[in-house]
Every structure is written in C-alpha cells, then in structure tokens.
Amino acid sequence: MLKRSDEIERREGSFKKLFEQTRTNLTSDMEAKREELTQLQGKLERPSIAFHAHHVADLVLDTTDEIIIFSKSLINEGTGYDTSTGLFTAPVGGLYQFSVHTCVYIGEYAFIGLVLEGKVIAADMNYGNAQYPCSAFAAIARVKSGEKVWVKSTSSGSNRQLFQNSERMITFSGMLVNN
Structure with a gap:
C-alpha cells in the first residue's frame, strides 16, 4: 500500500510538473501572438497624411x-x-x-x-x-x-x-x- 502511495505521489508530481511546463509554454506562446497581433495592427493603421x-x-x-x-x-x-x-x-x-x-x-x-x-x-x-x-x-x-x-x-x-x-x-x- 505504501509502495502504491509513493508511486501515486511520484506520478502526481510528474503530472504537476508537466502541467506547469505546458501552462508556461502556452502563456509564452499567447504573449508572443499578442505582441505579433499588436505589431500587425500598427501596420494596418494608416496615418492620414x-x-x-x-x-x-x-x-x-x-x-x-x-x-x-x-x-x-x-x-x-x-x-x-x-x-x-x-x-x-x-x-x-x-x-x-x-x-x-x-x-x-x-x-x-x-x-x-x-x-x-x-x-x-x-x-x-x-x-x-x-x-x-x-x-x-x-x-x-x-x-x-x-x-x-x-x-x-x-x-x-x-x-x-x-x-x-x-x-x-x-x-x-x-x-x-x-x-
């Protein structure tokens, strides 16, 4: 039972670590896409000259x-x-x-x-x-x-x-x- 409990905790730790990496990667990707959209929006806005x-x-x-x-x-x-x-x-x-x-x-x-x-x-x-x-x-x-x-x-x-x-x-x- 203890062996199983240790195994579950180890897997839980792995899942948490994997989840954090995935969340960090998604957040980073979303910030990069937001910046890219902001730059594109700036290019689309033509000043009146x-x-x-x-x-x-x-x-x-x-x-x-x-x-x-x-x-x-x-x-x-x-x-x-x-x-x-x-x-x-x-x-x-x-x-x-x-x-x-x-x-x-x-x-x-x-x-x-x-x-x-x-x-x-x-x-x-x-x-x-x-x-x-x-x-x-x-x-x-x-x-x-x-x-x-x-x-x-x-x-x-x-x-x-x-x-x-x-x-x-x-x-x-x-x-x-x-x-």
Whole structure:
C-alpha cells in the first residue's frame, strides 16, 4: 500500500510538473501572438497624411534651382508641408503621390521640377502661347520618414514667369498612399 502511495505521489508530481511546463509554454506562446497581433495592427493603421498648397508670392523664376514656395495650405493632414519653406517633410515613410499644377503668362515659360531629396523625379515645361495656359504633372515615389520633397525652377531667365489668379491656381499636393 505504501509502495502504491509513493508511486501515486511520484506520478502526481510528474503530472504537476508537466502541467506547469505546458501552462508556461502556452502563456509564452499567447504573449508572443499578442505582441505579433499588436505589431500587425500598427501596420494596418494608416496615418492620414495629405497636403494641398497654393498661392506663390514670387512668380518670377529668375533663379535656377529656386524652391517655389506655396504659401497657403488648404489641407495639411499630418503637418508635413511647411508654407514658409515650401518643403514637404514625410512624417512617416511610405508610398506617396505628388502633383503639381502651374500656369504661365502669355509669351512666358516655366520649367518646373518635382524634387525628392535633391533629385528631380518629375518635370514639366509650360509655354504661354495661348491665354495663360496651365499644365500639370505628377509622380509616385517611395519616401522615407524625414525625407523632403519640393517643387523648384529647373531653368531661369527673364522670360520665366508663373501666372495665377482666382481662376488659375498654382498648386502642389501630395498624400500617403500606403505605408
């Protein structure tokens, strides 16, 4: 009887030890899965990043590589666009879409580039051979957090001048498509 009782206690101890190991493993696995789900949830939540700026105070493009500053912002979700410098700084990394719309005076030119960290990624040339013509161009780019995007004059001269009025707005806009 004592022998049997010792055997039962030994088996009970083994079962308790096995149960504790199983409970510890399950708890560890559940914590790892919870952390994994939290990380996935963070990736699924896309921040709202978008801006639409207009109004250029200096319409004369007399300096090559001059940043064109759009001083008014209709929307600036994520506060990435700075109306005082004309620079968009990506608050988060991801795939962005940018667009630029310009107009020129009759008989004038505009050579404009969309720039990502010093490299022109899209460009346009507009010539005013009609009634204040406008043109637009766009680009999609992968932008890292903290990188800057801007619009600049890619060619200067006395006949390089933008035009804007209440019917023809010069604009620069962008938005996060996917992060």
